[in-house]
Amino acid sequence: xxxxxxxPNVLEHVSDNVRRLRKALGxxxxxxxxASGVSRRMIVGIExxx
Numbered sequence: 001x002x003x004x005x006x007x008p009n010v011l012e013h014v015s016d017n018v019r020r021l022r023k024a025l026g027x028x029x030x031x032x033x034x035a036s037g038v039s040r041r042m043i044v045g046i047e048x049x050x
């Protein structure tokens with residue numbers, strides 16, 4: 001069994017994926033927030049989770 005240190009940080013992967021895909025679609029954080037029905041603050045929090 002892997003030690004917690006050996007496991008990838010799930011929040012970091014989610015954060016990286018959201019940011020990468022948002023930019024690939026040419027969306028601002030505000031545009032993504034509007035399109036997804038959440039606040040811009042939520043998007044900032046997700047992308048900042050590391």
